[in-house]
Amino acid sequence: MASPSRRLQTKPVITCLKSVLLTYTFVFWVSGIVLLAVGVWGRVSLAVYFSLLDEKATNVPFVLVGAGTVIVLLGTFGCFATCRGSTWMLKLYAMLLSLIFLIVLVAAVVGFVFRHEIKTNFESNLNLALRDYNVTADRHSEAVDTIQRTLHCCGVQNYSDWERTEYFTQRGIPQSCCKNQDDCSEEDLKDPSKAKLKVFVDGCFFLVTSTMESKMSVVAGISFGIACFQLVGIILACCLSQYITNNQYEMV
Numbered sequence: 001m002a003s004p005s006r007r008l009q010t011k012p013v014i015t016c017l018k019s020v021l022l023t024y025t026f027v028f029w030v031s032g033i034v035l036l037a038v039g040v041w042g043r044v045s046l047a048v049y050f051s052l053l054d055e056k057a058t059n060v061p062f063v064l065v066g067a068g069t070v071i072v073l074l075g076t077f078g079c080f081a082t083c084r085g086s087t088w089m090l091k092l093y094a095m096l097l098s099l100i101f102l103i104v105l106v107a108a109v110v111g112f113v114f115r116h117e118i119k120t121n122f123e124s125n126l127n128l129a130l131r132d133y134n135v136t137a138d139r140h141s142e143a144v145d146t147i148q149r150t151l152h153c154c155g156v157q158n159y160s161d162w163e164r165t166e167y168f169t170q171r172g173i174p175q176s177c178c179k180n181q182d183d184c185s186e187e188d189l190k191d192p193s194k195a196k197l198k199v200f201v202d203g204c205f206f207l208v209t210s211t212m213e214s215k216m217s218v219v220a221g222i223s224f225g226i227a228c229f230q231l232v233g234i235i236l237a238c239c240l241s242q243y244i245t246n247n248q249y250e251m252v
Contacts, residue, residue: 017240021082024233029075031226036068038222049208051143052125053118070100078233087241094237097230104227119209126156126205133167133174145176151211153204161203163192173199
């Protein structure tokens with residue numbers, strides 16, 4: 001049995017660790033809300049771009065929403081475990097934090113490794129969307145119009161890409177490429193030399209990938225920051241569990 005002075009030294013440490021871990025858990029819980037919000041924001045703001053990607057790539061925002069939800073639930077569990085001072089619950093909390101940390105880390109690495117494949121896939125789908133533009137009036141055609149209006153671009157590499165499409169032979173370059181909708185007639189759009197002065201000449205591929213990279217870098221940065229932040233929780237939970245175990249041992 002340890003001396004009373006030793007036990008008196010241990011209890012303040014446990015109290016301090018509990019306070020720190022409770023503060024961490026609250027911040028961790030808030031970070032789950034942030035991650036959930038980022039997932040929703042990414043789904044809404046990048047929806048038009050995701051519509052021209054494969055289904056696997058469009059699942060990224062849903063993964064973030066799922067991760068945010070899990071973190072909120074785990075944060076609630078961590079708060080309960082800390083208040084109870086249960087060693088097995090604290091160890092389970094640390095294990096779950098480690099598992100989520102590894103999942104987020106692997107997801108970040110996979111996303112980084114396959115970023116060029118996503119670009120290639122987007123370029124291929126954008127070319128297909130131009131080829132089939134307005135034939136079926138599907139969501140891909142709407143996505144092309146939205147991208148061209150929003151980013152002030154035209155075609156994939158440049159406006160001349162439209163000259164190789166079936167739509168151009170019928171109606172010329174789409175209205176969504178026009179700089180000024182009031183000064184952009186169908187006759188002008190059917191004549192490449194006149195259209196050059198009326199439409200945006202830069203292609204959309206570079207602008208879209210730049211926009212996606214800038215927005216996805218925000219998502220990746222927040223996700224990576226939250227993942228690293230989990231290491232603090234793992235260390236705190238393990239330390240508190242160990243101190244509580246030692247204190248129980250000293251009282252025997």
